Amino acid sequence: MPAKVSIQWLKDKCPKPQECGKCLEVCPSTVFVRYALQRERYKEPQNYVIVPSFANFCTLCNKCTDICPNNAIKVELKA
Numbered sequence: 898m899p900a901k902v903s904i905q906w907l908k909d910k911c912p913k914p915q916e917c918g919k920c921l922e923v924c925p926s927t928v929f930v931r932y933a934l935q936r937e938r939y940k941e942p943q944n945y946v947i948v949p950s951f952a953n954f955c956t957l958c959n960k961c962t963d964i965c966p967n968n969a970i971k972v973e974l975k976a
């Protein structure tokens with residue numbers, strides 16, 4: 898049974914997720930998805946966001962919070 902967790906990605910601390918992506922790589926439950934904003938045909942997107950789309954699969958292992966160099970992810974057990 899997956900744990901009920903609250904996962905936050907703090908944009909201010911992670912301005913260029915396309916240049917890091919460590920949280921995406923390390924999460925064993927593939928909780929995070931990286932989306933491009935302002936997509937335009939034939940242009941490389943400049944801005945991305947990380948969304949914990951599959952937070953219900955989080956096992957609270959904290960690998961993402963441990964590896965993030967900017968403390969940009971918060972994972973908490975929901976009350």
Ligand code: SF4
Binds near residue numbers: 904927928958960961
């Ligand atoms: S705590 Fe573990 S399972 Fe949950 S999002 Fe982070 S890396 Fe993934």
Ligand code: SF4
Binds near residue numbers: 911914920921947968
């Ligand atoms: S590990 Fe941290 S800095 Fe790197 S992409 Fe994920 S949230 Fe951003």
